[in-house]
Amino acid sequence: MNQIFPRRLTPGLLLALVVAxxxxxxxxxxxxxxxxxxxxxTLAEAVRLAAQQxxxxxxxxYRVEAAQARVTQTRADLLPNVSGLATERxxxxxxxxxxxxxxxxxxxxxxxxxxxxxxxFDARARLNQNLFDAAALARVKxxxxxxxxxxxxxxxSADVAxxxxxxxxxxxxxxxATYRARLQDSTxxxxxxxxxxxQLKAGTGVALDxxxxxxxxxxxxxxxxxxxxDRDRTRIDLARTLSLPLVNIVLEDSxxxxxxxxxxxxxxxxxxxxxxxxxxxxxxxxxxxxxQQASAIKKEALPTVxxxxxxxxxxxxxxxxxxxxxLGLSLTLPIFDGFRREGRVEEQTSTARDLENRARDLRVxxxxxxxxAVLNLASSTxxxxxxxxxxxxxxxxxxxxxxxxxxxxxxxxxxITAALSLNAARTLLVDALTSYQASRVALARAQGxxxxxxx
Numbered sequence: 001m002n003q004i005f006p007r008r009l010t011p012g013l014l015l016a017l018v019v020a021x022x023x024x025x026x027x028x029x030x031x032x033x034x035x036x037x038x039x040x041x042t043l044a045e046a047v048r049l050a051a052q053q054x055x056x057x058x059x060x061x062y063r064v065e066a067a068q069a070r071v072t073q074t075r076a077d078l079l080p081n082v083s084g085l086a087t088e089r090x091x092x093x094x095x096x097x098x099x100x101x102x103x104x105x106x107x108x109x110x111x112x113x114x115x116x117x118x119x120x121f122d123a124r125a126r127l128n129q130n131l132f133d134a135a136a137l138a139r140v141k142x143x144x145x146x147x148x149x150x151x152x153x154x155x156x157s158a159d160v161a162x163x164x165x166x167x168x169x170x171x172x173x174x175x176x177a178t179y180r181a182r183l184q185d186s187t188x189x190x191x192x193x194x195x196x197x198x199q200l201k202a203g204t205g206v207a208l209d210x211x212x213x214x215x216x217x218x219x220x221x222x223x224x225x226x227x228x229x230d231r232d233r234t235r236i237d238l239a240r241t242l243s244l245p246l247v248n249i250v251l252e253d254s255x256x257x258x259x260x261x262x263x264x265x266x267x268x269x270x271x272x273x274x275x276x277x278x279x280x281x282x283x284x285x286x287x288x289x290x291x292q293q294a295s296a297i298k299k300e301a302l303p304t305v306x307x308x309x310x311x312x313x314x315x316x317x318x319x320x321x322x323x324x325x326x327l328g329l330s331l332t333l334p335i336f337d338g339f340r341r342e343g344r345v346e347e348q349t350s351t352a353r354d355l356e357n358r359a360r361d362l363r364v365x366x367x368x369x370x371x372x373a374v375l376n377l378a379s380s381t382x383x384x385x386x387x388x389x390x391x392x393x394x395x396x397x398x399x400x401x402x403x404x405x406x407x408x409x410x411x412x413x414x415x416i417t418a419a420l421s422l423n424a425a426r427t428l429l430v431d432a433l434t435s436y437q438a439s440r441v442a443l444a445r446a447q448g449x450x451x452x453x454x455x
Contacts (some may be wrong), residue, residue, distance in 0.1 A: 050165030138296030149285035155278030209421020276448030
């Protein structure tokens with residue numbers, strides 16, 4: 001028989017087992033804590049949470065940091081460039097090359113003699129500073145515009161995340177409302193079955209009414225099971241949208257408690273959209289940055305002026321150090337680079353034109369989004385009023401049919417028909433309220449104010 005466990009537990013093995021057990025219990029405790037955590041959320045809180053911690057928003061913030069780093073890189077062309085250098089070398093020289101003027105020096109052949117080797121140590125500091133560089137100034141300006149564009153990109157990602165979270169939140173509210181409606185249907189079906197059974201026992205009813213009531217109850221329970229599954233599933237989707245662990249989410253709002261009287265004019269909505277839409281602003285800033293980059297490339301043809309300085313100590317080993325320096329001004333004037341500069345300008349100009357074209361198309365799309373959202377909001381407002389009126393009539397129909405059934409003057413077929421109508425009316429109201437709130441979210445998204453939705 002194979003030996004599974006060692007005959008003796010060494011201190012090291014015992015310590016490893018204890019550590020593994022503690023880690024296992026810690027994971028269980030962490031999982032239990034996560035499962036027991038309850039988070040209460042309103043629609044506004046869900047929107048703000050998504051706008052802050054969504055993965056796409058965090059990635060956009062990293063792109064802002066990268067854009068800021070590019071500003072630092074381009075600004076380096078305008079700042080001093082300081083370096084230090086120290087060398088220790090052994091050198092031999094050809095006297096004919098080192099002293100081009102022939103002098104009668106005893107012991108040195110005029111045709112050339114090897115001098116050395118010489119051991120030389122040299123240490124110095126060097127400074128280069130541009131005094132005038134128009135291209136570098138323009139590159140810094142373009143990089144700063146790029147930071148503004150990246151920052152607008154963060155707002156754009158936040159708006160998308162907020163709209164997605166708002167729709168997921170509405171999905172949960174719709175699932176909750178549907179579940180409550182199906183629960184009411186099941187309760188009504190159970191009451192009708194009880195009445196039919198009581199009438200059958202009293203001899204005033206027929207078995208067919210009981211069979212119909214049981215079929216109605218079975219169908220209502222089947223719909224309730226589906227509604228319960230949707231209620232739980234939509235909460236998982238909401239948690240994933242908000243980048244939350246699988247915790248217990250309690251919604252503080254309901255479809256009935258959210259505002260249903262949002263009033264706005266089409267022109268006011270359009271003005272807000274053109275002022276607040278981050279995606280439109282990002283495209284316009286990207287186009288501006290590309291134009292500034294093209295201007296910077298053109299300015300590379302201008303002369304640049306700089307100053308250079310070199311100071312240090314050098315000596316032959318064993319002798320005293322002597323300071324040496326080199327000071328000067330530099331003037332650089334590009335003459336011809338094989339048309340590389342012209343090609344780069346054309347590239348940035350084409351990029352700017354492409355971005356401007358996309359911005360124009362987006363402005364048209366923004367206008368269409370706003371107009372559509374305003375129309376949907378108006379029509380869904382009327383749909384909510386109609387659905388509420390139909391629900392009231394359906395409840396009245398069920399009440400009247402139930403009274404006739406209890407009085408024994410009619411079978412339960414009329415009650416079941418009325419109950420089916422009530423079921424449809426409840427579903428219609430839930431759909432109408434959901435459509436209205438979805439239109440309200442769509443309008444806020446079209447206006448670019450979804451991330452600041454208050455409720």
